[in-house]
Amino acid sequence: MGARKPNISDVARKAGVSNGLVSFVVNNRPGVAPETRQRILDAAGELGWRPSPSARSLSLKTSFALGLVIRRKEDLISADPFFPAFIAGLESVLASEGRVLVLSVVSDVAAELRTYRTLAEDSRVDGFILTDLQHNDTRFKLLEELGVPAVALGRPGEGVTVPCVQLDDTRGIAGVVEHLVGLGHTRIGHVAGDPAMVHGGRRRESFDAAIAEAGLDGTLVIETDFSAGGGAEATRRLLDNPHPPTAIVYANDPMAVAGLGVAQRRGLRVPDDLSITGFDGTDISGYVFPALTTVTSDPVEWGRVAARTLLAYIANGKADDVELPPAALLIRESTSPPARHDGAFPAGVPASARGTAAAHK
Amino acid sequence: MGARKPNISDVARKAGVSNGLVSFVVNNRPGVAPETRQRILDAAGELGWRPSPSARSLSLKTSFALGLVIRRKEDLISADPFFPAFIAGLESVLASEGRVLVLSVVSDVAAELRTYRTLAEDSRVDGFILTDLQHNDTRFKLLEELGVPAVALGRPGEGVTVPCVQLDDTRGIAGVVEHLVGLGHTRIGHVAGDPAMVHGGRRRESFDAAIAEAGLDGTLVIETDFSAGGGAEATRRLLDNPHPPTAIVYANDPMAVAGLGVAQRRGLRVPDDLSITGFDGTDISGYVFPALTTVTSDPVEWGRVAARTLLAYIANGKADDVELPPAALLIRESTSPPARHDGAFPAGVPASARGTAAAHK
DNA sequence: CTGAAAGCGCTTACAG
DNA sequence: CTGAAAGCGCTTACAG
Numbered sequence: 001m002g003a004r005k006p007n008i009s010d011v012a013r014k015a016g017v018s019n020g021l022v023s024f025v026v027n028n029r030p031g032v033a034p035e036t037r038q039r040i041l042d043a044a045g046e047l048g049w050r051p052s053p054s055a056r057s058l059s060l061k062t063s064f065a066l067g068l069v070i071r072r073k074e075d076l077i078s079a080d081p082f083f084p085a086f087i088a089g090l091e092s093v094l095a096s097e098g099r100v101l102v103l104s105v106v107s108d109v110a111a112e113l114r115t116y117r118t119l120a121e122d123s124r125v126d127g128f129i130l131t132d133l134q135h136n137d138t139r140f141k142l143l144e145e146l147g148v149p150a151v152a153l154g155r156p157g158e159g160v161t162v163p164c165v166q167l168d169d170t171r172g173i174a175g176v177v178e179h180l181v182g183l184g185h186t187r188i189g190h191v192a193g194d195p196a197m198v199h200g201g202r203r204r205e206s207f208d209a210a211i212a213e214a215g216l217d218g219t220l221v222i223e224t225d226f227s228a229g230g231g232a233e234a235t236r237r238l239l240d241n242p243h244p245p246t247a248i249v250y251a252n253d254p255m256a257v258a259g260l261g262v263a264q265r266r267g268l269r270v271p272d273d274l275s276i277t278g279f280d281g282t283d284i285s286g287y288v289f290p291a292l293t294t295v296t297s298d299p300v301e302w303g304r305v306a307a308r309t310l311l312a313y314i315a316n317g318k319a320d321d322v323e324l325p326p327a328a329l330l331i332r333e334s335t336s337p338p339a340r341h342d343g344a345f346p347a348g349v350p351a352s353a354r355g356t357a358a359a360h361k
Numbered sequence: 362m363g364a365r366k367p368n369i370s371d372v373a374r375k376a377g378v379s380n381g382l383v384s385f386v387v388n389n390r391p392g393v394a395p396e397t398r399q400r401i402l403d404a405a406g407e408l409g410w411r412p413s414p415s416a417r418s419l420s421l422k423t424s425f426a427l428g429l430v431i432r433r434k435e436d437l438i439s440a441d442p443f444f445p446a447f448i449a450g451l452e453s454v455l456a457s458e459g460r461v462l463v464l465s466v467v468s469d470v471a472a473e474l475r476t477y478r479t480l481a482e483d484s485r486v487d488g489f490i491l492t493d494l495q496h497n498d499t500r501f502k503l504l505e506e507l508g509v510p511a512v513a514l515g516r517p518g519e520g521v522t523v524p525c526v527q528l529d530d531t532r533g534i535a536g537v538v539e540h541l542v543g544l545g546h547t548r549i550g551h552v553a554g555d556p557a558m559v560h561g562g563r564r565r566e567s568f569d570a571a572i573a574e575a576g577l578d579g580t581l582v583i584e585t586d587f588s589a590g591g592g593a594e595a596t597r598r599l600l601d602n603p604h605p606p607t608a609i610v611y612a613n614d615p616m617a618v619a620g621l622g623v624a625q626r627r628g629l630r631v632p633d634d635l636s637i638t639g640f641d642g643t644d645i646s647g648y649v650f651p652a653l654t655t656v657t658s659d660p661v662e663w664g665r666v667a668a669r670t671l672l673a674y675i676a677n678g679k680a681d682d683v684e685l686p687p688a689a690l691l692i693r694e695s696t697s698p699p700a701r702h703d704g705a706f707p708a709g710v711p712a713s714a715r716g717t718a719a720a721h722k
Numbered sequence: 723c724t725g726a727a728a729g730c731g732c733t734t735a736c737a738g
Numbered sequence: 739c740t741g742a743a744a745g746c747g748c749t750t751a752c753a754g
Binding site: 723724725726727728729730731732733734735736737738 | 739740741742743744745746747748749750751752753754
């Protein structure tokens with residue numbers, strides 16, 4: 001109980017060597033006789049000694065921590081189911097490396113930049129994982145100035161040198177549009193995310209491209225902030241169009257769920273009167289009725305790869321960009337051929353009378 | 362650029378004092394002449410010096426970090442919108458205290474306990490915030506053994522001495538039941554959370570008590586793991602009852618949303634054929650159709666108070682328990698008087714024909 | 723009120 | 739292959 005924690009000197013004494021040698025051994029440096037090495041390891045094991053992170057941090061000017069700072073407007077703060085899974089992925093590699101994750105959640109840009117600066121200047125983290133990339137993201141300049149390594153989720157713009165881990169959601173959006181076109185839709189709307197954000201912009205561009213490819217009207221696009229509320233509002237505007245879409249592609253699942261709510265509120269049958277697709281494959285998207293056709297990615301794997309990439313970058317001063325398997329179309333119940341194309345909707349018919357595909361027990 | 366970071370000696374030299382004095386000043390210790398004190402502060406300011414956390418950590422055996430470890434089964438990992446807001450609350454007090462949050466997300470109990478132990482033994486955190494309390498929670502014994510402070514969210518069982526910050530959700534559940542009883546419901550079901558968890562158990566007990574109070578049948582209760590999938594399954598079983606409930610009280614919002622999906626899939630009109638209530642007041646619960654009647658709490662405030670309590674506990678060795686304002690009933694669209702009481706449901710009628718209360722633009 | 727010095731627990735040239 | 743010692747940047751008795 002009261003026994004003080006062993007230190008490196010205790011181990012050295014027990015093994016009959018100097019502190020330096022113990023340090024060499026635990027840091028896997030070459031040039032230690034195998035038997036000496038083993039003796040030291042045994043001593044450490046018996047004493048239950050592990051090098052103190054604080055002491056190592058002071059000597060090495062390294063914190064053995066990685067930083068993640070998330071900026072969310074207050075009301076959006078719980079909107080994104082991406083992070084818990086992503087963080088679980090980060091964690092799975094950090095834990096085995098004896099590293100730790102320092103997480104910060106802030107609500108405005110000023111606090112965000114201040115947080116990066118403080119964490120870096122105080123050497124509380126050895127590097128950052130950058131999510132929610134913006135176009136002309138000010139963080140890159142700051143981090144370069146601070147001289148701290150980072151890895152970006154998604155491809156930042158020109159002139160940015162940090163390694164990036166990206167997942168091609170272009171093909172997911174294209175797949176969704178092809179799916180809808182294949183079903184016979186000719187008026188397809190898009191509730192886009194925040195155009196200031198890289199993934200918001202890219203999904204929208206992918207949509208535009210796929211629609212142009214299909215030779216369809218590409219004007220049914222409304223930009224939002226990625227929030228459920230924004231998705232609901234955009235859906236209303238799209239449906240208020242005198243010649244409304246028969247299908248809407250949403251840039252994320254929460255907006256699609258909210259859009260579904262709006263459609264149902266108006267008495268539209270989904271998918272008969274309006275097909276809806278989400279993006280991300282969040283848990284809940286499979287439990288609303290009808291279950292949402294969506295595009296799935298693997299945030300846990302994304303976290304793992306991001307952590308590994310950042311650690312490699314920190315260790316070697318360089319790391320290759322990584323391209324994850326592209327997001328995949330998951331067809332469920334919320335998409336079907338359009339009931340009609342003239343934009344005038346028939347009165348709703350109860351779900352029970354609809355012969356839905358899903359026969360749940 | 363290349364200028365090395367200033368240290369305490371630079372400041373001391375500039376102010377013409379010893380390192381010790383500088384330390385006294387930045388730590389607000391008494392016994393330093395006011396003008397000396399000011400001179401030192403000025404020097405530090407001009408040099409842009411802040412004491413190094415690593416160095417302080419080594420001297421003080423303190424990490425200036427708080428730990429939060431979240432255990433979630435892989436498939437539940439994105440289910441809980443509580444954490445981002447809660448963490449934002451923690452952050453708001455940690456930042457101003459120069460503290461940092463170390464977050465760990467693990468998927469099983471073994472990894473969880475290992476994480477607490479490692480974080481504590483390596484002095485990577487000064488204390489923990491304990492969420493998702495279990496009955497007979499093994500963490501308390503471990504943390505006591507490790508000698509590290511903690512604060513619990515919710516009231517742990519007997520014999521546990523850590524301070525706790527709790528929010529009375531009993532009244533929220535009671536309020537929901539009273540609301541439903543007031544509407545004329547006599548068969549009210551409950552999709553409960555995990556009975557092994559304190560808040561799951563307590564919400565269920567609150568439900569039982571409120572039902573008994575109303576003199577109703579209390580057998581329509583099914584326990585789940587708090588997941589959307591669990592909520593869907595429980596809803597099916599409840600509705601399969603030969604004499605099904607006309608209202609279902611869910612222990613959280615994701616389950617309620619999933620339950621809504623199940624009801625709609627069966628052609629039930631919500632709320633006419635089945636009233637539904639959620640719990641937590643998550644963003645999305647307001648955007649499904651019909652918008653869910655739910656019970657709201659304030660996770661951001663919860664985070665703030667938890668952080669303050671833990672810091673006080675660490676600083677003073679003791680801290681008072683805190684009781685937050687109770688969760689409040691938020692009546693929206695998913696509850697109404699029961700259409701009929703015999704358990705035989707009429708065929709669904711489209712939402713558009715229903716004269717819903719909410720006239721969205 | 724102030725200074726000199728040891729100590730926190732490591733790591734790492736530098737000698738042997 | 740191994741040991742002695744300085745250094746990382748603070749804090750804190752202990753003397754004055």
